[in-house]
Amino acid sequence: MLSVVNICHVRCRFRNRQIERRPCRAARAQAAEVELAQARALASCTQAMIQELKLEIAKLRRDKYGISSERRARLIDQLELQLEELEAAATEDALAAEQAAAQDKTSTVRAFTRRKPVRKPFPEHLPRECVVVEAPTNCTCCGSDRIVKMGEDITDTLEVIPRQWKVIQTVREKFTCRSCEKISQPPAPFHAIPRGWAGPQLIAMIAFDKYGQHQPLNRQSDRIAREGVDLSLSTLADLKRLF
CATH class of the missing domain: 1.10.287 (Helix Hairpins)
Incomplete structure (x- = not known):
C-alpha cells in the first residue's frame, strides 16, 4: 500500500x-x-x-x-x-x-500583488518638537460636552533650521589690588588663529566649502553676504592662507 x-x-x-x-x-x-x-x-x-x-x-x-x-x-x-x-x-x-x-x-507575466510603499523612518538622533493641536471641547456633531479621548494620530514633518550667525563677546574683568596695587585679569580665550577674530567653526566651514564642496571663495562671499554678514573675498583669502 x-x-x-x-x-x-x-x-x-x-x-x-x-x-x-x-x-x-x-x-x-x-x-x-x-x-x-x-x-x-x-x-x-x-x-x-x-x-x-x-x-x-x-x-x-x-x-x-x-x-x-x-x-x-x-x-x-x-x-x-x-x-x-x-x-x-x-x-x-x-x-x-x-x-x-x-x-x-507582449508576453504574459505572473500576476502579483503590488506592495504599499513604506517610508523610511527619520533618524532617532534628530530632536523632536511636539506641536499639539487643540481638540474641540464639544462634539462636532451634536454639540455635547461629554467627550472622551480615545487616541491620537502623529504626523512627522522633516524641517530644517536656517544657519544663524552670532558674535560671541568674551568679557574679561580686571581687578586691582589695594594692597600691592597690581592688576589681575583672566587669560584671553583660545583662538584657532592667534590674534584672530574668526571662530573655529567658521574656519572649518570655509575650508570644507572650499576643498570639500569645491565652492570658490567668491561664491562663498556672495552667499554669506545674502545672509547679512559682510565678508569680502580678500578677507576669506587671508583666512584660507592660514589653514
Whole structure:
C-alpha cells in the first residue's frame, strides 16, 4: 500500500514539473523564433548590400572602359532587377522580425500583488518638537460636552533650521589690588588663529566649502553676504592662507 502511494506521489510531482516547464518551453520557442526572424532579416540585408556593390562595380567598369557591349548591358539590367527583389525581401524580413519581437515583448507575466510603499523612518538622533493641536471641547456633531479621548494620530514633518550667525563677546574683568596695587585679569580665550577674530567653526566651514564642496571663495562671499554678514573675498583669502 505504501509503495502505491509513493508511486502516485512521484507521478503527481512529475506532472507538476511538466506543467511548470511548459511556459519555459513556450518562452524559449518564442525567443528562438525572434532570433530566427532577426537572422533572416540580417541575411537579406547582407545579400542586398552585396548585390548593390556588384552593380556599382559593373557600372564603374563600364564608365572606365567606355561603351560596354550588349552582354554587359544585359548583365547590369539583370543585377538591377536582382537588387530590387533582394531589397523587397529584406524589407519583408525586417517587418517579420519587428512583429516577432513585438509579440515577444507582449508576453504574459505572473500576476502579483503590488506592495504599499513604506517610508523610511527619520533618524532617532534628530530632536523632536511636539506641536499639539487643540481638540474641540464639544462634539462636532451634536454639540455635547461629554467627550472622551480615545487616541491620537502623529504626523512627522522633516524641517530644517536656517544657519544663524552670532558674535560671541568674551568679557574679561580686571581687578586691582589695594594692597600691592597690581592688576589681575583672566587669560584671553583660545583662538584657532592667534590674534584672530574668526571662530573655529567658521574656519572649518570655509575650508570644507572650499576643498570639500569645491565652492570658490567668491561664491562663498556672495552667499554669506545674502545672509547679512559682510565678508569680502580678500578677507576669506587671508583666512584660507592660514589653514
